[in-house]
Amino acid sequence: VIAAxxxxxxxxxxxxSDGYVAAMKGVLLARLPDAALVDVTHAIPPGDxxxxxxxxxxxxxxxxxxxxxxxVIDPGVGTARRPLAVAAAERFFVGxxxxxxxxxxxxxxxxxxxxxxxxxxxxxxxxxxHGRDLFAPAAAFLAGGGAFERLGAPIADAVxxxxxxxxxxxxxVRGEIVYVDRFGDCITNVHAEDLDSLSDGAxxxxxxxxxxxxxxxxxxxxxxxxxxxxxxxxxxxxxRLEIAVRDGHAALTLGVHEGDAVTIEKGRARKR
Amino acid sequence: VIAAxxxxxxxxxxxxSDGYVAAMKGVLLARLPDAALVDVTHAIPPGDxxxxxxxxxxxxxxxxxxxxxxxVIDPGVGTARRPLAVAAAERFFVGxxxxxxxxxxxxxxxxxxxxxxxxxxxxxxxxxxHGRDLFAPAAAFLAGGGAFERLGAPIADAVxxxxxxxxxxxxxVRGEIVYVDRFGDCITNVHAEDLDSLSDGAxxxxxxxxxxxxxxxxxxxxxxxxxxxxxxxxxxxxxRLEIAVRDGHAALTLGVHEGDAVTIEKGRARKR
Amino acid sequence: VIAAxxxxxxxxxxxxSDGYVAAMKGVLLARLPDAALVDVTHAIPPGDxxxxxxxxxxxxxxxxxxxxxxxVIDPGVGTARRPLAVAAAERFFVGxxxxxxxxxxxxxxxxxxxxxxxxxxxxxxxxxxHGRDLFAPAAAFLAGGGAFERLGAPIADAVxxxxxxxxxxxxxVRGEIVYVDRFGDCITNVHAEDLDSLSDGAxxxxxxxxxxxxxxxxxxxxxxxxxxxxxxxxxxxxxRLEIAVRDGHAALTLGVHEGDAVTIEKGRARKR
Numbered sequence: 184v185i186a187a188x189x190x191x192x193x194x195x196x197x198x199x200s201d202g203y204v205a206a207m208k209g210v211l212l213a214r215l216p217d218a219a220l221v222d223v224t225h226a227i228p229p230g231d232x233x234x235x236x237x238x239x240x241x242x243x244x245x246x247x248x249x250x251x252x253x254x255v256i257d258p259g260v261g262t263a264r265r266p267l268a269v270a271a272a273e274r275f276f277v278g279x280x281x282x283x284x285x286x287x288x289x290x291x292x293x294x295x296x297x298x299x300x301x302x303x304x305x306x307x308x309x310x311x312x313h314g315r316d317l318f319a320p321a322a323a324f325l326a327g328g329g330a331f332e333r334l335g336a337p338i339a340d341a342v343x344x345x346x347x348x349x350x351x352x353x354x355x356v357r358g359e360i361v362y363v364d365r366f367g368d369c370i371t372n373v374h375a376e377d378l379d380s381l382s383d384g385a386x387x388x389x390x391x392x393x394x395x396x397x398x399x400x401x402x403x404x405x406x407x408x409x410x411x412x413x414x415x416x417x418x419x420x421x422x423r424l425e426i427a428v429r430d431g432h433a434a435l436t437l438g439v440h441e442g443d444a445v446t447i448e449k450g451r452a453r454k455r
Numbered sequence: 456v457i458a459a460x461x462x463x464x465x466x467x468x469x470x471x472s473d474g475y476v477a478a479m480k481g482v483l484l485a486r487l488p489d490a491a492l493v494d495v496t497h498a499i500p501p502g503d504x505x506x507x508x509x510x511x512x513x514x515x516x517x518x519x520x521x522x523x524x525x526x527v528i529d530p531g532v533g534t535a536r537r538p539l540a541v542a543a544a545e546r547f548f549v550g551x552x553x554x555x556x557x558x559x560x561x562x563x564x565x566x567x568x569x570x571x572x573x574x575x576x577x578x579x580x581x582x583x584x585h586g587r588d589l590f591a592p593a594a595a596f597l598a599g600g601g602a603f604e605r606l607g608a609p610i611a612d613a614v615x616x617x618x619x620x621x622x623x624x625x626x627x628v629r630g631e632i633v634y635v636d637r638f639g640d641c642i643t644n645v646h647a648e649d650l651d652s653l654s655d656g657a658x659x660x661x662x663x664x665x666x667x668x669x670x671x672x673x674x675x676x677x678x679x680x681x682x683x684x685x686x687x688x689x690x691x692x693x694x695r696l697e698i699a700v701r702d703g704h705a706a707l708t709l710g711v712h713e714g715d716a717v718t719i720e721k722g723r724a725r726k727r
Numbered sequence: 728v729i730a731a732x733x734x735x736x737x738x739x740x741x742x743x744s745d746g747y748v749a750a751m752k753g754v755l756l757a758r759l760p761d762a763a764l765v766d767v768t769h770a771i772p773p774g775d776x777x778x779x780x781x782x783x784x785x786x787x788x789x790x791x792x793x794x795x796x797x798x799v800i801d802p803g804v805g806t807a808r809r810p811l812a813v814a815a816a817e818r819f820f821v822g823x824x825x826x827x828x829x830x831x832x833x834x835x836x837x838x839x840x841x842x843x844x845x846x847x848x849x850x851x852x853x854x855x856x857h858g859r860d861l862f863a864p865a866a867a868f869l870a871g872g873g874a875f876e877r878l879g880a881p882i883a884d885a886v887x888x889x890x891x892x893x894x895x896x897x898x899x900v901r902g903e904i905v906y907v908d909r910f911g912d913c914i915t916n917v918h919a920e921d922l923d924s925l926s927d928g929a930x931x932x933x934x935x936x937x938x939x940x941x942x943x944x945x946x947x948x949x950x951x952x953x954x955x956x957x958x959x960x961x962x963x964x965x966x967r968l969e970i971a972v973r974d975g976h977a978a979l980t981l982g983v984h985e986g987d988a989v990t991i992e993k994g995r996a997r998k999r
Binding site: 188190192199219221222223224225226238239241242243244245246247250364365366403404405406407408417418419420425427429430 | 469470471472473474475476477478479480481482484485488489492501502530531532533534581582583584587588
């Protein structure tokens with residue numbers, strides 16, 4: 184089922200201080216006056232394709248069928264990197280072929296095509312801003328009901344970021360912190376099923392989680408189960424193990440950064 | 456009168472760097488494709504319920520009847536704190552029962568109800584993100600015309616933040632700085648009627664306002680009445696006494712912070 | 728041709744932390760429930776009229792005919808500065824008469840009028856927030872189809888910012904850096920035609936561009952033509968010469984700021 188007015192969800196590294204996002208929105212509205220434009224974020228650090236892919240993965244499933252995710256982190260603008268569109272899970276994804284669309288490409292049944300500028304009514308492309316000159320027209324084309332198959336030739340070898348799943352090492356799950364959010368919560372690549380390989384749900388209170396200078400015993404069901412300023416581990420809203428500090432900033436408190444290791448073992452200690 | 460397309464006004468402490476606000480918007484659009492989504496702010500410092508309540512108070516009266524204010528500052532997510540909806544002044548307010556909805560609850564005739572997840576079509580709730588899983592569905596329910604009374608049981612003891620009005624102390628009005636805005640303007644809890652208890656309008660030029668290392672004599676009608684870099688006192692757009700520095704940052708110039716005292720007395724000095 | 732639902736594009740120095748932008752949007756939606764509100768930026772440094780004018784110039788041409796650009800950088804609020812509306816190039820522009828609307832006023836055929844508060848249904852004006860109390864009602868009036876001529880008296884002497892075009896000095900083009908964006912790219916006031924006065928397109932590889940401690944030979948067609956960390960010169964998306972550093976921050980690398988000089992000469996060195 185496609186929504187009557189399919190949203191266009193914008194995700195870029197353009198920031199909100201300059202006029203770049205607005206120029207894209209102007210192009211979208213000029214082509215599709217009824218477009219429902221939604222900002223995912225524009226605060227991706229310049230060129231950080233992996234971070235953008237993570238935010239895309241965390242958000243796209245919540246948007247309705249028909250949504251066009253316009254994802255422009257494009258340090259290679261103007262080079263031979265291909266402009267890419269992906270159809271997956273009843274949504275569309277538009278962006279450069281540099282790995283940023285990995286969450287869409289990894290979806291079962293995903294189809295990818297190159298975007299031919301002439302097919303989406305793009306004019307002369309500037310050297311530095313294909314978000315405005317090419318990707319926005321492509322997003323408007325799709326949100327307006329244009330056929331995905333008309334965009335350009337199929338692509339079978341789109342760039343994929345390496346999967347970074349946690350792994351089992353004897354009686355230890357070894358993962359890493361993949362994302363620190365604005366609260367300082369440390370989101371890991373450890374999923375519920377990784378924990379279940381060590382433990383059943385009833386025994387989650389016995390898990391010992393280590394990251395940086397922090398050791399946490401057991402998972403909680405709410406930040407409020409620990410005292411203010413104390414660390415805790417919790418299954419977060421994206422289904423991943425997260426380490427947080429109640430009323431505090433876990434990454435600063437534990438001295439950890441994105442990329443740092445997390446280990447989980449079954450311990451003898453009981454949940455507090 | 457209810458607007459044809461009632462806006463949903465979002466106010467959170469989620470920031471704009473992560474995907475949390477976008478996930479909420481995706482949920483809203485999936486349920487209400489024509490929703491008019493407006494950001495109030497997402498830059499509330501994490502967990503700062505009082506600051507969020509202040510911004511809510513300053514903004515909600517400007518939105519049309521029917522607007523749903525979706526206000527999620529929720530450090531107690533997952534604990535026993537109740538999910539709350541308030542109907543007041545022809546608007547609706549949705550958020551946790553931790554005081555953040557005080558500006559709505561304090562309105563004459565306000566009605567409060569708990570939100571039963573099943574009544575708003577919420578699915579399984581995550582442990583950490585009821586903004587997405589419960590409050591957004593409740594906001595979509597109300598913005599889509601769902602009956603307030605169907606949300607859940609009435610609540611008579613919703614949490615209220617303490618009122619912090621200025622007080623008269625002999626011939627002095629004693630208040631405090633309750634909010635410093637991005638311009639550095641210091642907004643106080645002193646209202647026009649507090650000043651009138653000392654002075655009629657014609658005599659406002661005689662008031663002596665003290666805050667930090669600043670002494671200002673008289674109120675101005677525009678920042679431009681004082682020289683660049685000079686402090687002034689003015690009745691601000693929310694009806695409160697504000698201390699500003701023309702072309703500058705009053706809080707830095709005067710060395711004051713939120714919570715610091717402000718006093719106002721009738722002085723002998725004449726307005727400059 | 729006027730779009731069915733003309734967008735209102737907001738550009739202010741209000742930031743996104745306080746409720747000021749939201750109050751304006753509430754006023755707009757209360758008057759025009761179907762308004763399509765788009766943020767250009769709200770991160771203009773307080774009172775920086777020139778920067779706001781630059782962002783306005785870079786963005787307005789991308790919005791569709793009928794768009795109302797609501798541009799409020801208003802340090803003189805409450806003084807005798809006039810409230811201004813401009814009709815140019817099938818768009819409308821609303822803001823204070825302090826130069827911020829220069830990009831509209833400079834357009835051939837632009838017409839300017841004062842805004843009479845009573846003509847746009849404004850109520851009592853606060854002393855500090857005409858964005859909310861006057862300019863938003865004026866924008867809603869125009870976006871809703873109100874006649875430009877009914878706003879108020881024509882203005883023939885609206886404030887214009889000085890033009891700051893690069894100039895030819897013998898065999899040298901002398902310009903300056905007018906804007907550093909979030910990527911650190913240094914946008915200049917040197918346009919393609921300024922370069923062509925020294926060189927034809929084929930010879931752009933011979934140009935020597937100097938700014939701060941940087942010397943760049945030749946223009947590239949994509950950032951990716953130079954090595955990571957290296958500076959390059961490129962014709963940017965607004966038609967201006969820009970100096971960038973691939974995967975880096977040109978302003979920091981070259982030690983330059985807005986207002987610093989840029990020179991371009993024909994050199995003997997060949998493009999790398």
